[in-house]
Amino acid sequence: MAAGGDCGGREAACGYDSYRSPLASRYASPEMCFLFSDKYKFRTWRQLWLWLAEAEQTLGLPVTEEQIQEMKSNLDNIDFKMAAEEEKQLRHDVMAHVHTFARCCPKAAGIIHLGATSCYVGDNTDLIILRNAFDLLLPKLARVISRLADFAKERADLPTLGFTHFQPAQLTTVGKRCCLWIQDLCMDLQNLKRVRDELRFRGVKGTTGTQASFLQLFEGDDQKVEQLDKMVTEKAGFKRAFIITGQTYTRKVDIEVLSVLASLGASVHKICTDIRLLANLKEMEEPFEKQQIGSSAMPYKRNPMRSERCCSLARHLMTLDDSANRRICLAEAFLTADTVLNTLQNISEGLVVYPKVIERRIRQELPFMATENIIMAMVKAGGNRQDCHEKIRVLSQQAAAVVKQEGGDNDLIERIQADAYFSPIHSQLDHLLDPSSFTGRASQQVQRFLEEEVCPLLKPYESVMKVKAELCL
Incomplete structure (x- = not known):
């Protein structure tokens, strides 16, 4: 094998013969994995070429209806083998796919990618994927908040020992502690929604962002160039595009996207660390299935493996903050966030509380507090x-x-x-010595917080609340 590796072997490698990211092969949902797949990416490239051609036709460029229909009918007809061979020869992924699309659209071949640059398909596709990935995460996060809100409401009055520095402090309630988790997740939901809604399309800008190629196509007609940009932006489902770009859209966007996902990771890490500590005290446990094995050597073990997974992946998520390696880190960040939310929803749907253990611990500490x-x-x-x-x-x-x-x-x-x-x-x-006299306004705070802050925030997601989180592993 050559030092650089065998491209054909790389193509053929699959299943158990090649490394696969555990995020895709074990943890993340199929729908999130599909968003970052080659099929979705290159199909979106073709969709962008179609939108560009449609807009150019509308604005008077020589693009025929027959060419448009040919492109439409071949959006999913992608010959990946041919594209790989073309890229091997050309060393250029976009031109490889221009040629591959042109092969199945011979009538439209001459107008595919007309006036565009590589970042027209590359960057705009990335922005579409980021938006759609947020759209997958938001309802999942809302469901986690909803499940925890139900848990908090049910246990709003149950006294439990509070901790500072993980040392016994004053009493709180199980529901109030859960609301601390929910509050962080609510902030994450708002931040994810804000960043998603503020995403702007790169649009139709040409090689260095000046739109010079399109100005030439439209013979100096500024208005038509602006109309073209607006039409393609709207076809892609964005409210607005950047007015200013260079070759690429500003990578500050990637930094902000990764930042809010890292913040979500911090929230999940705190929640699941709390659950692991409480599991050690035998006050609370994540779901533990009937056939589940905690240890190959110690049959009695009930390891909080879901919470451990969340903590581990959340730490990973908090490190993905460098957009220089964006081809790797953007996909990994969303697949990781998807995994931790799926897992946390599963945990929150089956949290078990042991009131008698909590009561015993209160009895051990309450005399000093009293x-x-x-x-x-x-x-x-x-x-x-x-x-x-x-x-x-x-x-x-x-x-x-x-x-x-x-x-x-x-x-x-x-x-x-x-x-x-x-x-x-x-x-x-x-x-x-009545424990309820030591919890202050905890139960009232829970009720007010859920009614005034959580319920209004979850209202837009009511239609997706019934979806359960099933873990394969």
Whole structure:
């Protein structure tokens, strides 16, 4: 084999004989993979040539209806083998496909690519793909938010231990914690929609963006050149095109696209890290199927493999921020985002909560959290704040020693109940230790957030909410 590799072998290699990206072969959805396929790309090139010819005909250039119909009837008739052979000879992918299209459209051969440059098909196709890829991601993200919103609403009042620095802090609710996840995803939904809606077409600009070739075709008629640009832009489904381009559309567009996808990756990474930590505490689990195996050696294992996958791919997504290698990173970014959203939807549709485990952990920590309330209750009953504080400090240290040194349960409340000093409030202890009294306005915040921010944001996606996420692997 030659040092550069065998082109024919590359063509033939498929299935188990050649490397395939796991994103395409294992994880991403068929519809997202198709968007970045050669078939979709080169079919779109032909569609762009057709739109250009139609607009040129409308504006008076010598393009016949017979030529238009011939192009239309051959949009999907792509001889990939011929195109590969042409590119091998010409070292130019666009001209290879011009020749391939011309072969099956002999009558239209002379007007294909008339006045255009390579970036007319290359860049405009990329922009069409970016727009359509966003259109695949947006409803998927909306469904994830919807599933998590249902989860949050159902558990808005369920107290749970909150953490700072992953150390026990004050109580929150399971629903409130979930709303923190949802809030980040809502920001991502808005940002993805904004970038999608702000995408502009490169349009019909010629080799260096000056439209000189089209000005010559229309014999100096500026208005017709502008009409041509507008007509093709509208045919492609864009509201507007760039007024200024060089050979390419500005790559700032790619940077912004990758930036919002990286931000989505950050959100997913945080959510799934939380789920993995909570799974370790046995408070919450992702779905675990009946026949699923967690470990080949340890039958009891229930590894959070979906959350692990999301975290791993989200980290990858956050690194794809360099548009210089755009042929690789743009496709990878969308396939990765597609995968993490499919997986996260599957997780969110089957999250399992273990209230008894949560309750036990609250009982272990709540006595310490309740000490301030106990002190205030004693002062209201006529006690001295400083004396009470010292009593609580001593008893707390004793209880902590039982937990840390002996591995026992937190018995601070039993010690308080046994101490006659606290007899004025013994009857209040159950009330003072009610977990719901430590969650503040968490449940009200959940209700207001879902009603005022989440529901309006999801309204445009109501028609696609019933789609379930099924994972092949």
